[in-house]
Amino acid sequence: MILDNKFTIGDVVTFKTHPLLYSLYIKGDGKLVPPFMIVKEVSFEPNKKKTVDTSNGKIIAERIKYTCVFFDDNRLEFKEVAIYQSMLESYSKLYIARIDGVQKGRNHSTSLIEEVSKYENATYQYGEIVCFKTKKLELFKKRSSKKTRLDSKKNEKKSKEIIQYVVNHSTPNFILCGYKDDRQEGLFYPDGKIKKITPSILYKVKWFNSLQMKFSEEYLPMECFINEIDFTYDVKDSIKIEEKEEEPVIIS
Numbered sequence: 207m208i209l210d211n212k213f214t215i216g217d218v219v220t221f222k223t224h225p226l227l228y229s230l231y232i233k234g235d236g237k238l239v240p241p242f243m244i245v246k247e248v249s250f251e252p253n254k255k256k257t258v259d260t261s262n263g264k265i266i267a268e269r270i271k272y273t274c275v276f277f278d279d280n281r282l283e284f285k286e287v288a289i290y291q292s293m294l295e296s297y298s299k300l301y302i303a304r305i306d307g308v309q310k311g312r313n314h315s316t317s318l319i320e321e322v323s324k325y326e327n328a329t330y331q332y333g334e335i336v337c338f339k340t341k342k343l344e345l346f347k348k349r350s351s352k353k354t355r356l357d358s359k360k361n362e363k364k365s366k367e368i369i370q371y372v373v374n375h376s377t378p379n380f381i382l383c384g385y386k387d388d389r390q391e392g393l394f395y396p397d398g399k400i401k402k403i404t405p406s407i408l409y410k411v412k413w414f415n416s417l418q419m420k421f422s423e424e425y426l427p428m429e430c431f432i433n434e435i436d437f438t439y440d441v442k443d444s445i446k447i448e449e450k451e452e453e454p455v456i457i458s
Contacts, residue, residue, distance in 0.1 A: 219296055220243060225239060231350035244275055282413075282415045321436075331382065337379055338380070348372060388405060
């Protein structure tokens with residue numbers, strides 16, 4: 207059996223429960239939304255790996271597993287998690303909506319999805335600023351909530367929808383401060399079949415961790431970073447947020 211990995215090093219993925227895979231807006235508590243993650247390593251389990259419960263014939267595991275990295279904005283540090291392939295989905299399946307009402311999603315030619323797809327790996331230059339590849343996706347998440355009030359004069363209810371940015375799992379910018387060739391051994395099984403795919407180049411980045419009041423450092427794959435993110439057209443969006451908070455749209 208040939209194992210075919212759906213994702214590879216540097217791909218942006220998320221857990222399949224992410225609400226923006228199914229709707230333009232997040233409903234409910236934004237802190238319950240899983241992060242956007244970057245694939246750091248791909249592992250292929252051996253044939254003897256138990257993937258089916260023999261007592262009932264149900265699938266309980268897979269042979270393709272990904273080590274993914276994301277930013278924990280509560281601890282202000284990177285975290286890793288190992289997740290099976292069937293539990294992940296690509297960022298390209300997301301729906302993204304702009305706060306001013308212009309919907310950006312799978313069928314729009316100028317979407318954020320297309321912008322991310324054109325990202326190129328950051329080039330290494332000591333002391334330069336780089337961004338984690340998921341930053342703009344996290345910053346552009348939006349949450350929709352409705353508020354109903356009673357108009358005592360007309361004795362009728364009016365609903366207001368408030369659209370707001372949901373800022374969690376967002377990263378700071380980072381400073382490049384180290385470079386490492388990380389060509390590992392043991393990437394194949396004795397029979398020649400591939401065991402895992404790992405990054406060949408790691409960048410060390412530094413950032414200010416205000417929670418722990420220190421400067422933190424981390425080695426991560428080159429594919430996690432880009433040199434810069436264009437926010438030049440976001441000014442209009444931020445103005446719209448303020449307008450909607452002060453004067454929410456009344457909907458029927």
